[in-house]
Amino acid sequence: MGKTYAVVAEARDGKLRQVSLEALQAAAMAKEDGDQVTAVLLGYELSGPANELAARFQGQVLVIDHPDLKTYLAETYLAALSQAFDTLRPDLVVFGHTAVGRDLAPNIASRLQAGQISDVTAIEKNGGEVLYTRPVYAGKAFEKKVFLGGNGVITLRPNNIPPAEPASSPAEIVAFDYTPEPSLRSAVKEVVRKATGKIDLTEARVVVSGGRGVKSPEGFKPLEELAEVLQGAVGASRGACDAGYCEYALQIGQTGKVVTPEIYIACGISGAIQHLAGMSQSRVIIAINKDPEAPIFKVADYGIVGDLFEVIPLLTQEFKQM
């Protein structure tokens, strides 16, 4: 009998997250012919995202749609997933390496008595083995890992594997009958969202990031304009956040978000190891810094030595004309 692959999909504000389509593709890369893929979608009022998911693969979308799951809470989501997995009995579970995925994955791994490989950036087959690559030592090295039998749980770093393409025929959508957890120990009363731009930083194709060199909150304006022209998101170093130039929600690095965009533009960022931990896997890195000795130039594919307040408006002007 074939294996069962479960992809835990995420929706936010009625939209499927891009990483969920990448997780579907990850399952397709790891599976063999005859294995089954089921996408499990949790939340409330999910018909839009469920249809989006179903259009991308042949298999089953198990929808757990319940008012209790409107806002993420580990207890309710774990209860719902555990109930689904009691029936599904997955051999491999794929989560996005998101705040939700990072929270749920170890709990599910423990419940399934499964091994876990986190922050996977590539998947390849070698004979009968599936190798999962993940960065270690803040991106200075990679390790390739395998599951030695038994169940497995992986979390997939966004923007590393292409999203699943539209399928020739859609997956079947099945509603899962969730029994609400009777003895919750916590509840979400209110969610207060900080304004962090229209595009999710961790899923953006282009990130324009500012450091202490930006010098003030107003100094982020030219970066926001460039990001808008490139349909990207704005990020920041901890230096810029600590100085109060922007929200901590924008922080990229070891103690911030990890991003892997196609283009990362570092503006007035020196390139401390803790910052590199969050962006060094970006496909193309462009650094703008007035100090030619700044360490960021060691990891940059393209470097511009100059004043960011002169360089960025010129770039914005050029890109506007393209």
Ligand code: FAD
């Ligand atoms: P600086 O190092 O001060 O660099 C500013 C740069 O701007 C300089 O290179 C300067 O030449 C350039 N500049 C100035 N003016 C201009 C101009 N007009 N035009 C162009 N360039 C200009 N940092 C993170 O970013 N993310 C993390 O997650 C993180 N986690 C940390 C965790 C720990 C435990 C510790 C100890 C530190 C952490 N840090 C983190 C902090 C990190 O060590 C650095 O202090 C921080 O990244 C520096 O930010 P910066 O590059 O913006 O500032």
